[in-house]
Amino acid sequence: MEALVIGGGIIGVATACHLAERDVDVTVIEKSHVGAGSTGRSGGGIRVQFSTSVNVELSLASKQVWDTFEDEFHTDIRRRRIGYLFLARTEETAEQLRRDVGMQNAFGATTELLTPEEAAEYCPKLYTDKFVAASYSASDEFVDPNLALTGYADRARELGVEFLVDEVVDIRVEDGAVVGVETPTRKLDAEYVVNAAGPWAGNVAAMAGVELPITPELHRLAFARPDEPLPEYVPLTIDLDSGAVFRPEEDDVAAIGGHFDDHPPADPDNFPQKIGLEWTMKALEGVADVCGYFGPDSAVTNGLTGLYAMTPDTNPIIEETLPGFVNAVGFSGHGFMHAPATGKLVAELIVDGEASLVDISTLSSDRFETASPSAEQNFI
Numbered sequence: 001m002e003a004l005v006i007g008g009g010i011i012g013v014a015t016a017c018h019l020a021e022r023d024v025d026v027t028v029i030e031k032s033h034v035g036a037g038s039t040g041r042s043g044g045g046i047r048v049q050f051s052t053s054v055n056v057e058l059s060l061a062s063k064q065v066w067d068t069f070e071d072e073f074h075t076d077i078r079r080r081r082i083g084y085l086f087l088a089r090t091e092e093t094a095e096q097l098r099r100d101v102g103m104q105n106a107f108g109a110t111t112e113l114l115t116p117e118e119a120a121e122y123c124p125k126l127y128t129d130k131f132v133a134a135s136y137s138a139s140d141e142f143v144d145p146n147l148a149l150t151g152y153a154d155r156a157r158e159l160g161v162e163f164l165v166d167e168v169v170d171i172r173v174e175d176g177a178v179v180g181v182e183t184p185t186r187k188l189d190a191e192y193v194v195n196a197a198g199p200w201a202g203n204v205a206a207m208a209g210v211e212l213p214i215t216p217e218l219h220r221l222a223f224a225r226p227d228e229p230l231p232e233y234v235p236l237t238i239d240l241d242s243g244a245v246f247r248p249e250e251d252d253v254a255a256i257g258g259h260f261d262d263h264p265p266a267d268p269d270n271f272p273q274k275i276g277l278e279w280t281m282k283a284l285e286g287v288a289d290v291c292g293y294f295g296p297d298s299a300v301t302n303g304l305t306g307l308y309a310m311t312p313d314t315n316p317i318i319e320e321t322l323p324g325f326v327n328a329v330g331f332s333g334h335g336f337m338h339a340p341a342t343g344k345l346v347a348e349l350i351v352d353g354e355a356s357l358v359d360i361s362t363l364s365s366d367r368f369e370t371a372s373p374s375a376e377q378n379f380i
């Protein structure tokens with residue numbers, strides 16, 4: 001069986017790897033270079049703290065791969081197991097956290113509910129009087145996304161996957177089934193074509209006549225030197241009510257960011273490369289309102305921009321949309337961590353004809369027409 005995977009990001013390369021493990025002949029077609037899209041700009045965060053059960057299940061299934069990645073893929077991905085700390089300012093948000101932790105625990109995750117004072121054991125300068133509850137998962141972590149992608153790509157090559165630098169400009173459909181793709185210079189045939197084109201995925205789906213609600217949105221991350229360095233054990237901390245996020249990096253630098261209702265739609269081939277003064281001020285003010293590390297002498301040293309491929313409910317679409325056309329798209333800011341499970345699920349869809357690792361029936365694209373989808377609340 002032959003498959004063409006469009007996109008050399010973590011979703012495409014993990015998918016290629018897991019397909020090749022199941023004896024499928026795979027070619028990855030990447031228009032630029034492996035990691036050129038969102039993956040190369042990702043924060044590399046891996047967490048189980050989600051509000052929808054399907055995301056928890058995708059996290060737990062992916063974790064089995066992340067936990068053994070260094071041995072299995074012979075790649076040091078610089079794991080930092082510092083956990084994620086979620087904070088609630090209001091009783092309403094605290095109630096959501098309680099529901100989420102109960103659901104996560106029911107699936108076997110070890111997330112704990114904490115009082116603000118208990119949370120301060122992980123983040124000592126936390127302004128405990130501003131919060132009413134917190135949740136913490138020690139198994140949440142972050143890794144270097146480029147090293148992880150390289151590990152997957154090396155394994156894929158070992159398994160015989162070919163990488164082609166070319167741009168898919170059309171998807172060939174005959175009698176309602178996808179039969180291959182076209183690039184400016186080639187016509188390629190395959191029984192399966194996988195759309196793993198990240199922020200470009202809506203355009204790629206349209207080449208097969210399929211309309212998918214994917215919006216590329218601009219997201220930003222800044223690197224700051226706080227007045228007082230964060231201890232390196234401080235978790236990635238998110239204030240769910242304000243959207244502010246921070247975590248310690250190396251050399252006394254902290255990564256800061258957040259979502260402040262300001263993620264403009266963006267053109268994936270031409271989007272702003274600078275984080276901008278207004279957003280930087282909001283990010284600094286946001287983290288300064290959470291804990292005492294970010295005083296008036298904090299300085300932003302660097303920043304990066306990138307794109308989230310958003311769906312209306314911030315959950316991905318993983319399905320065989322037309323015979324022979326599989327979409328693994330719309331990861332809405334959590335595609336890096338969910339790539340291992342996604343790769344295995346796509347391999348199951350293609351080789352077994354159905355997915356079994358995780359129940360992905362809620363991730364089909366018709367959910368946007370037929371039901372009111374359950375939106376992910378724990379969005380970072």
Ligand SMILES: Cc1cc2nc3c(=O)[nH]c(=O)nc-3n(C[C@H](O)[C@H](O)[C@H](O)COP(=O)(O)OP(=O)(O)OC[C@H]3O[C@@H](n4cnc5c(N)ncnc54)[C@H](O)[C@@H]3O)c2cc1C
Pocket residue numbers: 006007008009010011012029030031032033034035036037038039040041042043044045046166167168169196197198199200204219220221304305306307308309329331332333334335336337338
């Ligand atoms: C600032 C930032 C921080 C993030 N932090 C996290 C995090 O902590 N944890 C997490 O899980 N996720 C995070 N994400 C999200 C994560 O980066 C993405 O969900 C993930 O990388 C998506 O991978 P992908 O393979 O689907 O897409 P991409 O990495 O964008 O890859 C798509 C590839 O397709 C190629 N392509 C597109 N069109 C064509 C075509 N026509 N022909 C050939 N090739 C084509 C592109 O060149 C690109 O290389 C973050 C994202 C950003 C921007």
